[in-house]
Amino acid sequence: MQIAKSCVTCGNKNLIASPAVLMPFLSHRIFNWQPQKINKNWKINTIKKGNTYNMCNSLLCKKCKLLFLDMRFDKNELGRLYKDYRGESYSRIRNLYENNYNYRTNFLSKKLPHLKKVESFILKYTNKIDVILDWGGGNGRNSPFKNNRNTEVFIYDVSRVNTMKGTNKISFEKIFTKKFDLIICSHVLEHVSYPRKLLKNIYKAMNKKTFLYLEMPFEEIMNIKDSNELLNNKKHWHEHINFFSKASIESMLIKSNFKLIRLNMLNTKDDKTKRSVFQVLAKKLN
Numbered sequence: 001m002q003i004a005k006s007c008v009t010c011g012n013k014n015l016i017a018s019p020a021v022l023m024p025f026l027s028h029r030i031f032n033w034q035p036q037k038i039n040k041n042w043k044i045n046t047i048k049k050g051n052t053y054n055m056c057n058s059l060l061c062k063k064c065k066l067l068f069l070d071m072r073f074d075k076n077e078l079g080r081l082y083k084d085y086r087g088e089s090y091s092r093i094r095n096l097y098e099n100n101y102n103y104r105t106n107f108l109s110k111k112l113p114h115l116k117k118v119e120s121f122i123l124k125y126t127n128k129i130d131v132i133l134d135w136g137g138g139n140g141r142n143s144p145f146k147n148n149r150n151t152e153v154f155i156y157d158v159s160r161v162n163t164m165k166g167t168n169k170i171s172f173e174k175i176f177t178k179k180f181d182l183i184i185c186s187h188v189l190e191h192v193s194y195p196r197k198l199l200k201n202i203y204k205a206m207n208k209k210t211f212l213y214l215e216m217p218f219e220e221i222m223n224i225k226d227s228n229e230l231l232n233n234k235k236h237w238h239e240h241i242n243f244f245s246k247a248s249i250e251s252m253l254i255k256s257n258f259k260l261i262r263l264n265m266l267n268t269k270d271d272k273t274k275r276s277v278f279q280v281l282a283k284k285l286n
């Protein structure tokens with residue numbers, strides 16, 4: 001784990017910080033650091049008694065307004081967090097701290113309500129979707145076009161779960177031996193420590209004609225315009241360690257040699273929540 005000294009999307013070093021808590025599910029699962037009650041039995045005279053949690057900082061980039069966790073987990077640490085994602089050991093630890101988690105598991109294992117809208121958004125710009133790669137697509141539950149008879153859908157995912165009927169699992173090495181018409185990376189970039197590093201790998205898997213579709217949440221807190229107020233409202237960090245702004249997406253793409261074709265905000269209303277997501281379509285710059 002490293003502590004970020006610059007913005008992970010635009011590279012700017014002008015950051016403002018505010019203290020926050022790394023949620024105990026993450027500190028437990030990644031580091032086996034569990035919350036404690038410090039009492040007199042600890043025999044430490046120089047600190048106050050009370051509850052301990054893992055402290056961290058919320059950082060805000062003054063240039064592109066990316067709001068992010070200062071801790072940047074390495075590959076092994078993220079591997080421990082996402083191993084058997086939403087499986088048995090994951091759920092057991094998560095239930096220690098979050099009582100409503102079973103409900104969320106059920107909710108999250110359902111199909112995204114806006115999948116049809118994703119497909120029509122992409123089809124506005126290209127109808128060549130013969131071979132698709134879903135980068136970080138899990139079991140393929142939310143892979144667009146998988147029910148399309150003429151589309152071959154490949155899924156690459158670090159969690160190594162089995163993929164659904166109508167999709168093909170692909171290894172990291174094999175990715176670079178194929179030609180893709182479209183690469184999808186949906187709800188991944190908010191989880192990774194170095195989004196530009198991931199985009200660099202995706203770039204290598206693309207050719208001049210390949211389209212890239214990115215999707216990430218527009219977190220509600222990002223509606224707060226005042227920088228200090230925004231920072232002071234972000235007091236905890238969970239699995240989403242990057243909260244994107246429009247400018248942060250634009251600069252991340254420019255820095256990674258992509259040409260932005262469309263950046264859209266989509267409301268994905270369903271019964272329980274009113275969420276928005278960023279939809280991004282891009283191509284290689286050259």
Ligand SMILES: [Zn+2]
Pocket residue numbers: 007008009010011012061062063064065066248
């Ligand atoms: Zn930035």
